[in-house]
Amino acid sequence: MTLFGIRIPMMASLIVWALLWEIVGRMDLIFLIPPMSDILQAGLRLVQSQSWQNASIITVRSFVIGMAFAIGVGVPLGILMGLFKSVDRLMALWVNMFVSAPLSALVPVLMILFGLGETTVIVTVFLFAVWIIVLDARAGVMQVPRSLFEMGRSYGAGPWTLFRKIVLLSALPEILAGIRIGLIRGVKGVVIGQILVSIIGYGELFESFSRNFEMASFWALTIILFAAAMLLSAIVEHFESRIEYYAGARS
Amino acid sequence: MTSYTKTGEAGGVHRALDDLLRGMGRVFDRVPALWSVASLAVLCTAWQIAGLVPISFAFPTFTDTFAAFLQMLFDGSLVYAFFITLQPLVLGVAISATLGVGLGVLMGLSPKAEWFFAPVFIVLQAAPMAALVPLVTFVYGIGLTAKTLAVIMLALPVIALNSYKAVRHVNPSLVAMCRSFQGTRMQRVFKIIIPDASPVIFAGLRLGVAAGYIGVMLAELLITPTGIGDLITYHRSVADYAHMYAAVASIIVLSMLTLVALQRIETRYLRPERRSA
């Protein structure tokens, strides 16, 4: 957007929204919305507090383990589905069903199977993230141009070399895109998991803040989470743009 | 090949098995739906075995779960639960659709609207909204309003962003054609942009419905359980795991069926694949 001839970047509108929030907060319309400045102060206090730091360690740990499993299982499964029709036909039903299903309905089941602890959260993260990773990896493999395959074989490449040097690299943009979306879903998973379990990590913090009506701290924690999700997504996007130069030229 | 060197019955059995497998393979190829049936069968068998082992005291067998499902279906409790759960879903999606398509089209057409709204929606779509759902109760209590709001919180950003993208990706040649015949701005929007964008807008609505299901489930688990959420939490509290699992499975299956139905409607009436003319 240009205003008076100066180009203003899009994300700058978030600053305008923050200002609006400050004004609405100061008007004291509703206790739910404290002024942005209070939130920022609460945030600074929060990150220095022991409870937040402990909660973060738990949260990050569950998230990382869950995502590691999701990527470690999801990418190979997606690749197998893309390469072998039989695997695809067998698994396609489930993957397509779970990728858009309300997975939070499964969390109560996970809670009774895995208890009220980190394991449940890790499994939640895994379940939230894995399906889109599988689908995108599959899509990446399926759109490898035939001619690249044939080129490799005509130069005598064996199946493992073909896979490593051609299929994997050609599918990489989609695989990364799937991981990026998987990360976002994983953050949602860790939050939902912890909130429903509600006695660990950020879930516990959210619970205590809302119980004690400490809204500024509540929003501060929320903003930290939102920012973390956007940051992760931006990091993966950076990697995607590094290989984007060949993404468009594949076909 | 060895079957031909075997004598008598053994050879005949081998051959028959061979023919059977080959025949099955052909049928499977001709009716791809059979693969879905097969994978369902595999899952149910694995489930049954896991339940029989049992891998956990809280893991019922497939047959128990299916029986519980049938029982809830026939005594009406399942249908009633769906009726309650679907109310905020339908209401929330309807409101999100109206607001979302309107805002999305506006963002697509006006750079100022885009600048102001798009970043917020992008953040909201990526954000773990589950953290915010419990907040609704402070203002709206625990009734239909609160749950509908939860649905809107999740569905609106998705629908708005997809409508925005749809408008931005309208075929520029068609827009130029309209200009070349001196079409007014209104004519451009209503005769060219919206018709060309409608397949993608509809796809966005479908995603909005998926998000709505997530929203309503979050509402029932985080605000207060009614409908399906009530079935799940009640049966959990009395340790009737077969009924609990059946309720969970039923909502997941319902969401899948809704989305597939929407996709069929989309392909039949909007024909997105024919749009590149």
Place this chain on the structure above:
Amino acid sequence: MSNTVRAESAHALDTGVGDAVVEVTGICKTYGDVEALRNVDLGFERGKLTTLLGPSGCGKTTLLKIIAGLVPATAGQVRVNGRVVTGPGPERAFVFQDFALMPWATVMRNVAFGLELRGVGQAERRRVAQRYIDEVGLSGFEEKYPHELSGGMKQRVGIARAFAVNADVLLLDEPFSAVDEQNRRKFQEDLLRLVALQNKTFLFVTHSIEEAVYVSDRIVLLSPRPGRVSRIIDPKIDRSTTPDEIRRDPGYLDTVEEIWHGLRHYAE
């Protein structure tokens, strides 16, 4: 059959045009650092078919779109019927290279679209559109959708649509480039027939030398980087003979050769 070739300087305002329905003076167009057109002065004679011909990057489509009012010029003026124009107008109609048909509308609705935008009543629209649908040879296809038509048929819809608004000037942007070879030749012949029937002015852009020489009363050669007029050629070909004979006419063949030689070094 001899033909007259006139080398014109790019700045001559008096382009020797009789009744110029379209005049462009001093047209410049820059995209950032790229100079697409520099100081183009041209006149287009009423009732004639003038072709803009040149290698890629010479700005021919840009010039056509500037005349159509779809692209603003960085400098210079476009006059139609003596009046300065800055945007699209009812006296000009554009035919698009990629057809620009609404995929959700029938042939009838697509052809009548220009009239629909003007608020013409439905019965009248159908009547006019039907006439032009018949004239371009698409009778019977009124209720078909674009995806059911071949490339050639789609372009006929585009041409019918442009005729239906009864503009003085028809601007065609490489209309046959997306059509296969056999249909292309047929179209060129049909175009000649339409030009003879209607008293309209045609502005045509193509990169095919044969096509230009076949259909044009005048060819404006543009050279690239920056786009400017390099030559103007008036092929003198007797078009009253059969299509095949025209393509064997020595005047036709010589003109094609000559232009090809002139443009050759752009391909190297």
